[in-house]
Amino acid sequence: MYGQKVALADLSLEIPSGKIFGFLGHNGAGKSTTIKTLVSVIRQTSGDVVVDGMKLTDNRLAIKQKVGYVPDSPDIFLELTANDYWDLITSAYQIPSELKQARLERLVALFNMQDEIDTPIADFSHGMRQKAIVIGALLPDPDIWVLDEPMTGLDPQAAYDLKKLMRAHAEKGKMVIFSTHDLATAEELCDELAILKKGELIYNGSVAHLLSTMPEKSLETIYLNMVGRQSDTKIVSELEGSDASE
Numbered sequence: 001m002y003g004q005k006v007a008l009a010d011l012s013l014e015i016p017s018g019k020i021f022g023f024l025g026h027n028g029a030g031k032s033t034t035i036k037t038l039v040s041v042i043r044q045t046s047g048d049v050v051v052d053g054m055k056l057t058d059n060r061l062a063i064k065q066k067v068g069y070v071p072d073s074p075d076i077f078l079e080l081t082a083n084d085y086w087d088l089i090t091s092a093y094q095i096p097s098e099l100k101q102a103r104l105e106r107l108v109a110l111f112n113m114q115d116e117i118d119t120p121i122a123d124f125s126h127g128m129r130q131k132a133i134v135i136g137a138l139l140p141d142p143d144i145w146v147l148d149e150p151m152t153g154l155d156p157q158a159a160y161d162l163k164k165l166m167r168a169h170a171e172k173g174k175m176v177i178f179s180t181h182d183l184a185t186a187e188e189l190c191d192e193l194a195i196l197k198k199g200e201l202i203y204n205g206s207v208a209h210l211l212s213t214m215p216e217k218s219l220e221t222i223y224l225n226m227v228g229r230q231s232d233t234k235i236v237s238e239l240e241g242s243d244a245s246e
């Protein structure tokens, strides 16, 4: 609930380890609200989240230590340099300094941020801010990755590398949860999906199963059939008509 507004209703989900789990849904469907609840950024008004048998309401700190979170907006800690931001995470997660240095060197090289370490985040482009946040989220080497639209703004190389990292993490038996509006990425990357519509779960299952419901169709077509406007063609042709008459 946000004040009187119900953002999610009757949401019940089991998210497996060792798989890439994707959240899909139109703007305002409740993806970020679900994710923020999972990572304890906001508190649900009813129900609970259970991680490794631990209830989030009773074990907030212990669970947070397991989670690396990329929020939906990278416009955070703008006054800090990238390095100050990573230092902040290092102390919050109590990462030993040698380990931090080794991990940071690898991540900074991977995301091509070597020349930007001492630049204030405020001076970064959107994609560079996103890279700084992704590096920060992965720095503690968390078991559970929760990434809210992580590819937004990343250049093709960084997006490709992040997808590879996500797959490798899942293959280690770890948990990877992310949201996206990019249905081609979801089709390529996700093993399991949750599709939300106006705060309700309308699909939870494997991508393979969903694709098998309409053989020969892409995830985009199937998704739009489930979630999209039914009168699309009419609206588009009306708009085309008005453009043509101008």
Ligand SMILES: Nc1ncnc2c1ncn2[C@@H]1O[C@H](COP(=O)(O)OP(=O)(O)OP(=O)(O)O)[C@@H](O)[C@H]1O
Binding pocket: 002, 005, 007, 025, 026, 027, 028, 029, 030, 031, 032, 033, 034, 072
């Ligand atoms: N801080 C807030 N205060 C009030 N209502 C909010 C707040 N954040 C989200 N909402 C509402 O909760 C609902 C779900 O929003 P949420 O951000 O979870 O959607 P989303 O699926 O992540 O959307 P998007 O794809 O646009 O990021 C929306 O109706 C939104 O208006």
